[in-house]
Amino acid sequence: MIVLSMAGRINMTQAQLTAFVNEQVVAALAAAQAGSIPCSLDSH
Incomplete structure (x- = not known):
């Protein structure tokens, strides 16, 4: 996933990383x- 690969290259504090991921x-x-992407996680 793009988010994880980016996070590995950017020097962030844990709080910044958490906010970014959130x-x-x-x-x-x-x-x-x-409805713009297929979603199979119908938890609600």
Whole structure:
């Protein structure tokens, strides 16, 4: 995944890394709810 490969190359504190990943997760969830990507994780 692009997020993980990028994180390995960027020198970040844990808090910055966590915030970065959280933003990616939120964006992915928003995209899934909008139906723009297939989502098989129907937890709600």
